[in-house]
Amino acid sequence: MRIFIAGGSGVLGRELIPLLAGAGHEVTATTRSTGKTSLISRLGATPDVIDALDRDAVLQAVDRGRPDVIVHLLTDLSAGDSVSNARLRVAGSRNLVDAAAHAGTPRIIAESIAWAYPPGATPATEDEPLDPESVEPRRTTISAVTALESSVAELPEHVVLRFGQLYGPGTWYSREGRFGQDARAGHLSVPDTVTSFIHTSDAVRAIALAVGWPSGTWNIVDNDPVSGREWAPRFAAAVDAPEPAVVRSGDIGRPVSNARAYESGLVLRHASWRDGFASL
Template sequence: MRILLAGSTGVIGRRLGPLLSARGHQVIGLARTGPLAVDVLDRDAVAAAVRDVRPDVVMHQLTNLSAGDRAANARLRRDGTRNLVDAALAVGVRRIVAQGIAWAYEPGAEPATEDTPLDLDAAEPRQNTVAAVAALESAVREAPEWVVLRYGTLYGPGTWYARDGLMARYAAAGELPADADVTSLLHIDDAAAAALAALDWPSGAVNVCDDEPAAGSEWVPEFCAAVGVTAPAMVADERHGWARGANNHYARKHLGWIPKHPAWRAGFATL
């Protein structure tokens, strides 16, 4: 198949492109820089690029997180996705696979499943993130076939959670709280593998995360140890209701996706 990989130079795209090529697909990379250099916020440029490529599938792995600007990333999710989906549908693309997140769910006591509603009533600044994710998912659902990969918090080379990543610097400064908030983590290689597998998955949203949601009081000290910085003191604050983690049962039991790094403890050792 001809696959347009939007975000081909990003942390997932750099891994996913070779995986797709190894399966015999023709991969055309779209990014701000590279062979097909397009600003996804430029609607006309996106339409022209997709029209020239005429892909069978669009893989949306675009983010704008290198500078830690969540507002810019929200805009990309909202406006960039709209441009990309409209361009894809205009040339008859049937399948779109897009990157979402597993921490946009409404508050609750247990790890969220795919049936859990998004946290659309969240206060700012979380509201901006959740609204952008909802807009992304709504646009992608317009395709005849679609998958939204609700990734857990990514760690590994090139991510914020790497030895040289943004969160390692925060941790070194004592600004990464070891608190009660629960996170579901995901190694970057498992994220790329899931995107490859999603070419054959039925339409729907899928939690893609490891098997062990954990409170910051558990995983933050081990992350700090893995990247060689001093662990912070434990924070006694109560958990935010939305910081509940996510359940990967559907991906594991019904789609056959098994993460290579099923537990963050072992995964952190690779850092």
Template sequence: MRVFLAGATGAIGRQLLPLLLDAGHEVTGTSRSEEGVSRIRRSGARAVRADALDAEGLRRAVAEAVPDVVVHQLTDLSGADGAANDRLRHQGTRHLVDAARAAGVGRIVAQSIAWAYAPGDGPADESVPLDPTDEQPRARIVAGVRALESQAAELPEAVLLRYGILYGPGTWYAPDGPVADALRGDARARFLGRVVADDSVASFVHVRDAARAALLALTWPPGAYNVTDDEPAPGSAWVPVLAAALSAPPPPRTAGAAPWARGAANAGARANGWTPAYPSWRTGFARQDG
């Protein structure tokens, strides 16, 4: 299969690219930098320098690749600029979908998130609507997710991967990431605020498991899938385990919870053959480089 991997040097793209090549796919990967382009080429894939906010440049890149499927793993998180990431979800997705359509591509696998659901009891499955909140900054984040998913769904075969919170190499939760800095009180991580050990429930997924889901999703039926591990948990449970894995002091336990923080259920992805190698953050946090 010919695969156009947009965001091949991001946290998931980096893990996904060798999986695609090992599976025998012909891959064209994109990066915004020459360094990224060189990394893609060294992997054995075709590389193209492209910016998702450059509509015409992206259109040319997709047309030249002649792909069977477009894989959307575009993010802009390195600078912790939420507005930049939202712009990529809105405009970058628009340009990528338009480029796919112009090239005659009907199938897209797109990265979304599993914590944009409306409040409710228990982990959310894919039938739960996205949160209608007007409260900022959450409303802005959910609007970006809604735009990404609705634009991707304009193509006849759209697979939406709603990832849990990513941890592992290259993520914010890695030992050298900003969450570790925040737990240690490092000033470089002030943008995160405090890491809170309260009753807000989260679902995680190791970045390697996220990449394996994207590989399998090349042939999944169209639709949305939660890609999370098997154990949604409150911060009061997972934060101390993460702190210990990162050799950082745990924050004190606090009361309360965000009403929307409910975690997500992964039965849909599991029914299509995906099984997380890291079924729980309890063991996964300590194996972030494995």
């Protein structure tokens, strides 16, 4: 297949390219930076430098590649700015879907998030609507995710992957990531909210499997939802940091069910964050 990865130089894209190329797919991967084209080439994809917010550039790039599948991994996390990331989710998704329709690409796989469900004690399934009662800044994020998922559903074949909190190389939850550095500097405070994690290697394997999944939505999380009071000390120990403060957030969070992904063939290498944190 010809596969077009939007956001191919990011954390997931860098792991996904060799996996797809090794399976015999012809991969094109986009980046905003000319400095990352050589990396993309080494990983096994054809690089294409575009700004995903530039509608004409996206239309032209997808038209050039004529892919069978678009993998939408666009994020803007460099400054930790939820507004910028929300803008990219809304406008970038719109541009990709319009480009796919223009080029005759029937299928898209899109990265979404699993922490957008309403708070509660029972595991959230994919059939539950996203949190309608959220307040800022969470409301901005959930509105953008809703727009993303609505846009991709316009294509004949659409797969939405709602990932848990990503951890592993290159993420904020890693030794050299934002939270790892903050923890060692003694600046990290963690809410006691219940969180569902997913290791990047498992997230990438889910994307590769999703190339063959039917249209729909899947939660991609591990088997072990956990409160910040439990994961924070283990994360700190894994990155050689003092134990961070855990604060009451007023949000109990929500465990998330991964039953649908398991039924679709996903076997996790890191079924629990406890194992994954040990290798950070």
